[in-house]
Every structure is written in structure tokens, then in C-alpha cells.
Amino acid sequence: MIDPWSSAIIDYEKLTEQFGIKPFEDFKKDIENPHILMKRGVIFGQRDYGRIVKAMREKKEFAVVSGMMPSGKMHIGHKMIVDQLNWYQKNGADIYIPIADMEAYSARGVDFEDSKELAIFEYITNYIALGLDFEKDNIDVYLQSENQIVVDLAYILSKRVNFNEMKAIYGFSGSANFAHMYAPLIQVADILHPQIKECGGPKPVVVPVGPDQDPHIRLTRDVAERFKSKYGFITPSSTYHRFITGLTGDKMSSSKPKTAIFLSDSPQTAQKKVKSAKTGGRESLDEQRELGGIPEDCTVYELLLYHLTGSDDELKEVYHNCKNGNIMCGECKNNASSMMKNFFEDFNQKREKAKKKAQKILDRESKC
């Protein structure tokens, strides 16, 4: 059982074997300009991604749903989600961004008002600053608690989900409260609502998630089947990405500040954090020159791979130089931390500009 409310280092292969997630690999050649996270294996798994590839190739309507739970500060690992949304937006997708204020309340005790504040000044601000275009008319960002279509659909769908099933999926006991048990059903509605009549009817939908969210995906796909005759739902697709390792070697987590570079960090802070991050270096310089470093075990290399190095050739060069002992951790950290500083200098300016825009976005009418 995977528990989407707890965090743990994930065994990706086991996930693929046990839960039937298929390798993403198979589709790379079919996609015209795959996202770098696809090319670099960060996006490693999928369910039914074929229909998304087909929709993109044939320029047919399709949608991406990617929620945010406003429960803390965004860190650099979260950037990966926005990077994917940017790519999908350029590839013609309708973008739906539910803000999971209802889940934040049940899972973290955050009030709806506080969720809204946080969503605007942290999440939406960052999304804009990271390049997502909210001016387009095929993007819809909404608070769950304010989206009547979603909340009503959740209730309608919940008629064919029972306690035993939720217990089997999530391990709920009889003492689980209803807000907690009902939150996944709202998420199911988040994912399925782009396909109802008011939102343009059935279409392929993809949900890019970390593997810890797969229980929600499985539940959603099952529920979609049950309501196929009523709504004509196409079973939603999903992709699965690896999580970036934290600076300490543990999972990067907003609740453990030492593990994370926050998107609100100053360029100097971000630079410093890279300099003190855990690397895959050997015990001595001599040893490293002889045996080479271990980029697979280096959080600085991960920062390059996930975020800092746009060119695949450059990334390969770093990898081989490290492996061959041609570059030491100090030099590599210097490079990476400069890149990080540059990124944040630019990003901080964008963030300031984005704040004003962000305040108006939730006042817009929902797309459907």
C-alpha cells in the first residue's frame, strides 16, 4: 500500500512492477520535442500515455490536471511540475490547476482563507514567475472549495465508492474522519471534471504525479469506468516522475528546511545551499582523481539534471568528467552554485512582478 499522505524514499522499480505503471521510455521516440525531464528519465512511468501522444500529434483537444496543496513554501523540487505544465501548455493542452484547499484543511488543518492567501502569494506567484501563461483562455486555476462543479461532481461520483474500497486503497480505519476520507473523492472530481459537458465533454486527460499519488490515480481511473455510461469518460492517463533528492541526501521537503532550496530564497542563500550540499565525492581528492566521483549519488548533479543544465550535451560532459575524475566537487559546486545564483537573480525579479498578477487570477470566472 502506498500512502499519499506520508513521505518516503520511493523504490521506483518496485512501484512499476507491483502497481502496473508502465515505463515512459516507450513513448520518447513518438513525441516530437520531449521535455528534458522525459529525455533524462525523471519522468519514468505512465499509464495510457498513448492517447495523450496521439492527441498532441493530431492537434486534438486534451487536458492536463495538476493540483497544488497549499500547505507550505514551494521548493526547487516543485519547479519540475510547473516545467511540465509549461511544456504541455506549449503543446496545446487545456490546463487545470485545482488548489486543494479542502485537502489542506483535512490533512493539515489549514483554513480555506489561509489556503487562498498561500495559493496566491506563494504558488500562483511562482507558477507565473516560472513561465506559465495565465492570460491564455485554456487555463483554469481554482480553489476546490469555490468550484461548485467539482464539489457537486465529487458527491455524484461518491455514490459508487464505498468505505470498504477506500479502506483497501488508503488503509482508512473506522476512526478516520469524513473530511479525510472524502478528500480523495474531491480529487477524483478535479481530474474528471474537464470531461463533463459544461467543460467541453470527454477528452484525453493526463495527470503528472509523483508515484506516491498513484492511489488517487487508480481510484480515479476505476471511478471513471463506473461512470463511463453517464458521462462518456475517457479513462485518464498519468505520468510519474522521480523526486529530487534533498540537499542532505534525504527527501527534499518543505518541512525540513535543511533539505530544500526554497523558491523564495535569496540568490545568495540559494548559492550557499548548493555549496554545502551533499555530493557523490570520494573521501579524498586523490581517491576521486583515481576512481572518479559518483554523480548518481550527488545532489548537486541532480540539481543540474532537474533544473540547471538545459543542454543535454553539457550535462553528459559533467557526468563523464565526474565519473572519470576530471572534475572535483569543489569546482562542480562552484559552477552549479553560480548557475543557481543566476537563476534566482532572474527568478526573484520575475517573482516580484508576478505577485500583482497573481492576486487577480482567482477572481476570474472558472473556465467551466
Added chain:
Amino acid sequence: MIDPWSSAIIDYEKLTEQFGIKPFEDFKKDIENPHILMKRGVIFGQRDYGRIVKAMREKKEFAVVSGMMPSGKMHIGHKMIVDQLNWYQKNGADIYIPIADMEAYSARGVDFEDSKELAIFEYITNYIALGLDFEKDNIDVYLQSENQIVVDLAYILSKRVNFNEMKAIYGFSGSANFAHMYAPLIQVADILHPQIKECGGPKPVVVPVGPDQDPHIRLTRDVAERFKSKYGFITPSSTYHRFITGLTGDKMSSSKPKTAIFLSDSPQTAQKKVKSAKTGGRESLDEQRELGGIPEDCTVYELLLYHLTGSDDELKEVYHNCKNGNIMCGECKNNASSMMKNFFEDFNQKREKAKKKAQKILDRESKC
């Protein structure tokens, strides 16, 4: 355990003993102009009604919440609810009328659209025709599925209700679906939402119900306690009314047309139905002259008591004439059926006029 979704003849005394419903009797003397249903013992029980009496006496703000589940035609038994609402409206109450379209969906499979149709052309139309004044600004009728305040509050409250508790109250098993289990929580929010800030803050609230609805009341009162510190809730009060017996001697029920006089019946049909109703008469006229009739066991007498006879003296006269054998069932039926015909002649006209008004009522902004 009382199951609010099934119908059964109720043992009123047992209810009062087992579930702690207090007699209404005690308050009759404290109310300036008690409703005839109070005077005649139809309203037989209450919880915490003292604070309602106090609010009326001191002309303080208080509210009545009385939902309708649009799942069929209204019968004459339902009129009693509107009669109470009329009385409360005249006594200064804020009136809240949730239309339980979410419950109608989960319990009866009625779509929201169909519920809305039925609510307008059957329920609201009848409520207007029966005299409830929707022009006042302290009356709020709404569809659950369209009231975001209520639906959001239901979710917030549901954080402190768990499956074990709902199982104990309603007998839900693991195979109960979530829509069914969640419906009572929406009803809890219906009852408590007049007390949140947006609706004017804490105030006494009374819910007039049949005793079959008491599980909902108990749950609501418990939940109110749990959120007292957050919202300042005053534990809601309730009253309990007897159900009118059906024309056949069984429970009056819309799903058993022979038991019921429908509010949409023609004057002629209604008259005929009274004429063929089960009475408390003896086997022969002679026997009845000798022993007297049994008004306690007479559905025609009940129609007089609940609906047709406004004057208590007149009602007493009928009772004693029957008991003493001075009036036979034929004559009594003739009188009652004429009164019923008169009522429906007038009511049908009012109903026609009410239809137009009814169509506009749900388009109004909710009061809070």
C-alpha cells in the same frame, strides 16, 4: 436505532423515553399564541425549546430550518410543515428552507436538475400557495448543491465525525457508499449554517421534524458542541410532530397513492378520497349509537384535527358527538369531505398563481 430513510409507524412514547426527547406540553403555557398543532398535541416533543420561546418573547433573532427532499408529490400530511413555518414567520423567525437535492440523489437516484424542477413546480409552489411569504427578506430557500456556504461547512464539520460514529447512528456498513454517508453531514451544515458569521452569527435555531429525523438532530447537536469554540454555535433546538395517518389506516405516503390526498389533487378527487377513508366507526349504526365511535382511530377525525377545523371548540364538539354516538360516520364524512373540497377549490387557485412566483425564487441570491 431509528432509520430516517425507512418509513414505519412510530411508537411516540418509546421515542421520548429512549432518546430523551422531552414533552412539548411544558411550553404550551409560555407561548403567547401557540400553533394549533401545538395545542392539539400533534407537536408532542422537543429538545431545548426553551431558548426558542425566550427568543420569541424577547423579540430576539432566531431561525427555523426545515428542509424538503424533492422526491415525489406532496400530500396533505406535508402541509403541517408549512403551517408551522407560517406560524414561525409570523413570530419573527428567519426561515431557512434547504432543498435536499444532494440527499435526493444519494437516497433516491434523482438528478440535481430533476430535483430543481420538482422543487419549483411542486414544493415551492405549494409552500407559496399555503401562505408562506417568500417576499420577506428573512427567508432563504436554496438547493444544497448550489449553496457553497453549506457544502463547504459540511466538509469543515466532517473533520470531526468518523465512520464508527456514523455506523453507530445510522447502521452504515462497510459497503455503504460515500454519497449516502455524507448526506447527513450536509444536513448538519444546513442546520448549523444560519449561525456562522456570514449568516449573522450564533442564534437559537429550531428544526421541526418527525421523530424519524431525530438521528440527524442528535448528530447535529453533537457536532455543534464539537465546533462551539470555533463558531460559537448554540446547540440547535428541535420539535417533534406526529405523522398523520393515511386514508387506509397505514402511514400516509406519496409512494402509496391510496393512503394519501395529494396537494395536486382536484377538489373532486380530494372530496372522494375523504368519503372512502377509514373511520373509527363501529360495525353497525346501532352499535355506534350505543357505544359511540372511536375518533382516536379515525382518519377523518385526524384530517379535521390536523387541517380542516380551525376552531378548537368545533373540534371538541365533533369529538364528543362521535364519542357519544350522536353523529354517524356518514354525516361526519359528508362534512369533512365538503370542507376538504372547499379547501382544495381555494388552494388550487392559489397553486396556479403560485407557479409563476415559484419559478423566480431559486434565482435569487442566497441570504448569506
